[in-house]
Amino acid sequence: MSQFPAATRLRFVLVGTQHPGNMGAAARALKTMGLARLVLVAPEKPLDEEAFRRSAGAEDVLGDAPVVATLAEAVADCRFVLGCTARARRVQLEEFLPADAAARAVAKAGEGAEVALVFGRERTGLTNEELQLCHAAVHIPSDPEFSSLNLAAAVQVLAYEVRMQLLGAQPVAATEPDSREQAASHDQMESFFAQLGETLDEIDFHKGRAPESAMRKLRRLFLRSEPSEQEVRLLRGILADTQRMARLAQNNGKDS
């Protein structure tokens, strides 16, 4: 949890939640993203079995969540408060997309500020009074024709963007240079292509056509996949057996 110091200064605030299950699902959403601070403002019903069931292992996050009476109380010590809205036009707040909002939230928290992301009621969202406590709004750009994003789903999207920002500090590992084996060297690739060219001759693949066009296409295909040394050895093994067959076929042809 404390892998990212900024994360300890970020709280997710749920206001007037109607379904306890959504509080549980929100706790789970936070915990999967390495976040732990949930605050509950005047939930309609207290936490129940359904809430803990849907937290699915995030009982600690849910159980530790303070319950307070008003949003003002929940964000009293915060220096940056973002209100999540389906449509923020009602109140003239600056409005950010989730990635941008998360970037700002993480930056402020990184500077030492307490930061809150605030989510309204399932049906009616945040009141104008509540939005006026926010420094800016976050808008998840749902389809205007069907914008009924589940509360926990909205929390998940923001928590995900916060995590991406936290991880973004260190360029993320999860991308391409996967733990594959050592890529084949230029020389290894050229030796493979030479053997491939010979093999195509031996199986009479070209049948009188110029070999250049096929070889060019094959080079492109194999270079694109950036084979490992091990993969090139595998391919060359196949070529070797193909050449063995071709020679056998040819020798026998000579015999007859």
Added chain:
Amino acid sequence: MSQFPAATRLRFVLVGTQHPGNMGAAARALKTMGLARLVLVAPEKPLDEEAFRRSAGAEDVLGDAPVVATLAEAVADCRFVLGCTARARRVQLEEFLPADAAARAVAKAGEGAEVALVFGRERTGLTNEELQLCHAAVHIPSDPEFSSLNLAAAVQVLAYEVRMQLLGAQPVAATEPDSREQAASHDQMESFFAQLGETLDEIDFHKGRAPESAMRKLRRLFLRSEPSEQEVRLLRGILADTQRMARLAQNNGKDS
């Protein structure tokens, strides 16, 4: 829905879902992001009241979802298949973060390809066999210490990233917009792999070893390069000539 033509070529595939409620929540997640194509592969239980309740207005998306028996069937006409994994290290697929995966998926769909995003079972994810049908993996970078992302939450994150791409919020470096030919379909790739398997037998490549390991490595290599239809034809032409040689060698062997 048809606001973005590319969206009509993007399907979200849920494999072996255990809780019908999650299928409903996934349908809702898609619809809020302006997406409509859900495919259900062998769900453990049929859609029920809970599923439709949790779809919360996305009954159309849920009700229209075809139910098929296997993942292969669900992606038969797809030219780009992304498998969502908690941890992809098991199978050495190229692994993308959600935003990057969505960028690629939308780019391919924009070029006219059918594209699938595949989500596994709640507890156990996708099997290795299922991952082998995928061109690449998507990894939502959850906290390694608590990575139990809810299925619908994972769908929500990917659907959200797809929508961000469709909206073109950040004009994504739409990655390798190579002017290549039409990518080979799932079925075309599988026919190629079947012929490759036969060919390896005929040239006696395995020499008593189990063929699975070599085939798994070859699948990975060729899927990674996302061959065009034309390239697959070229490769199959080489295999056909190799098989011809192998048969000639064998027939002659019989003669002598």
